[in-house]
Amino acid sequence: MSVLVYIDHSDGHIKKSSFEALSYGAAVAKQLGLPAEALLLGTVTDDLSALGKYGVATIQQVNNDSLNHLDAQVQTKVIAEAVQSTGATIVVFSHNQTGKALAPRVAASLKAGLVTGAVALPDTSSGFVVKKSVFSGKAFANVNITSPVKVISLNPNSYKTVAGDDKPASVNLLNIAVEDSRVKVTAVNKVKGEVPLTEADIVVSGGRGLKGPENWGIVEDLAHALHAATACSRPVADSHWRPHHEHVGQTGIQIAPNLYIAIGISGAIQHLAGVNRSKHIVVINKDPEAPFFKAADYGIVGDAFDVVPKLTEEIKKIRQ
Amino acid sequence: MKILVCISKTPDTTSKIAFKDNNTKFEEAGVQWIINPYDEWYSLVRAIELKEKDPSVIIHLVTVGTADAEPVIRKALALGGDEAIRINATSDDSFYVGSQIAEIAKQGGYDLIFTGKETIDYNGSAIGGIIAELLDVPYVSLATKFDLNGDVATVTREIDGGEEVAEIKLPLVVSCAKGVAEQRIPNMRGIMAARTKPLKAVEPAAVDALTTIASYELPPAKAGVKLIPADNVAELVRLLHEEAKVI
């Protein structure tokens, strides 16, 4: 019996969300008195032994380069076999795009109960109860997993990375055959040079109050000063002021950064559904009645074109 | 070409979220039920578009739900689709729901199965992957574009930090996100036609649920917004730095 954490990576690097998943998996293992291990499909250039500091002693690796590309059908077979051979009883993923493709397949393959979007450690005082986000961030459900094998995917930015002693992890190569993929990838378009929205600690977001795409300079300057990702409301993406991958909300991306700064966004319930799990929310809006203020921690009633450049200047001062 | 579109019902996006029976059940009183937006706007509409291009396409809708799901499935039929199957059960367990649909899919021999990206009440993002695994066919999660050329699909999907375009031979399960199609409003003819379209109820297969919801909770109420005067932006920065400790 052990806890096995799936390591997500791209371009040779392990993703930040995986450090959270590793920390989470290690804590679950500790809670249950089980060993924590990690599972890496494919190859990375990062130093794997350094993952020991998140509390895993062993990295199980299937070092077949074809696994660097995600095909959920192919990877699921490999993961299921790794689970069998390591005797893992709890498998942890990140609830990001990779985890959304994999966790359900792996759960079905193992006939394991699944909780996606977990936000806290399990409560094992009676059963195995995992708290997950439901109703698009408006509530939580405590879900009891009753099957012997369990699959959990962890919401990004919900569990703090815990880096402990630098005890190096050892790497164990697993010899598992990999099937050919039935998916022929013809193009990959990655957003380059920006902070990915789902992994960003700080997100600066603009709405229709900014009037037009030509005014986004003030949003980008602020984001730059904060090393933040940029986002937008749905009408902004629909009007092609900003690319669709920036659209947050019910129909867009759901995020939970430490800080969300909403500029010229009214705070419609469908927008809030994508951002209400943010730890801190700042709202800048010229209308004191804007519903967003009800969901905010800090607010400035004022004109964005006046407030935002000043805010950028103040941030630069403090960051110097 | 046979397409199966998975339809779930959810509370309207503006519904008040409250719980009853010691926080173990969702309070349904006064709630308006709608078709889960991802199922309606994206997967169902895309299936209808494929049928409009090729009238030989057959569209079946499937829902796992008790009789009270019928108004919602009729609404879906008003948009399009040839007939609907209701599996007479309810469950919050993804494996249970996915297994029921996979069972129907095996019997019906579908080339293509569409789900929404997620339900806006349970937020599982899970059913499509479970169906695909149980059928042992490829799964494209979070599709933002879908085209068919004979029995080869060209699909764009979200990956972490970008998107990927791939060609995949059917059969296939796809979960549909924004971009796959545009929202439509049902017309009078569709609403009339939906009344006579077959909607058959079948009993569920024997499957064990692997999870149960022990309770619900609401997030702690926000302390209330701290307003900072617009001419004192430095104070906001100080609060973010010293109080919230986020910058």
Ligand SMILES: Cc1cc2nc3c(=O)[nH]c(=O)nc-3n(C[C@H](O)[C@H](O)[C@H](O)COP(=O)(O)OP(=O)(O)OC[C@H]3O[C@@H](n4cnc5c(N)ncnc54)[C@H](O)[C@@H]3O)c2cc1C
């Ligand atoms: C089913 C459904 C799903 C939806 N999904 C989403 C979703 O995923 N994401 C989403 O965002 N929306 C979504 N919507 C739309 C949502 O209901 C709102 O219409 C939308 O969020 C409004 O965007 P906005 O706040 O940018 O624009 P508006 O509502 O027009 O608000 C603009 C705000 O800017 C302020 N403002 C104007 N000028 C200034 C200035 N100079 N300085 C400061 N403030 C200024 C105004 O006071 C106003 O509050 C959805 C709707 C439905 C029905």
Ligand SMILES: Nc1ncnc2c1ncn2[C@@H]1O[C@H](COP(=O)(O)O)[C@@H](O)[C@H]1O
């Ligand atoms: N009870 C259900 N009946 C039919 N389809 C469902 C049901 N629940 C979920 N689905 C489908 O699976 C998708 C993802 O659901 P979920 O995994 O719950 O987020 C939804 O968008 C629907 O297309």
